[in-house]
Amino acid sequence: MKDKLTLSIEEDVIEFAHRLSKETNQSISSIVEKHLLELKEIKEQDYEVDPRVKKLSGIFEGEDFPESKEEMRRLFHEKNNS
Template identity: 75%
Template structure:
């Protein structure tokens, strides 16, 4: 079911929208609807987390977070190399 939506948009963006709609022979509503549907599809997709990331997930929950990147990398490499 279609419904109405009121938007507040910068004037130059509205002018661009009208020009783009005319050039592509589409309504502004259909352009926005298609764009929002694409965003919804991207959000709805479930991304598979790699097994390596799953193994590292929660690693620092009960520990102090390393103070620098080098120390964090060393800890991660040690964890991975020790069979996690």
């Protein structure tokens, strides 16, 4: 569902947004939405594990909990394949 959002943006950025909108034949809303979706994807790929989840994870007991998904997978596979 689409909803409205009000933003406070510097005037020169607004002027740029209008020019970009005309050049690309896209609405400013569409441009902003696409950019935010790209940022959301990046953020979701590079997440940190919530501290509450760390407390529930017994597999890494006695060790520092890995901060990245890739490191967690590597350690998990090492423990299960040894």
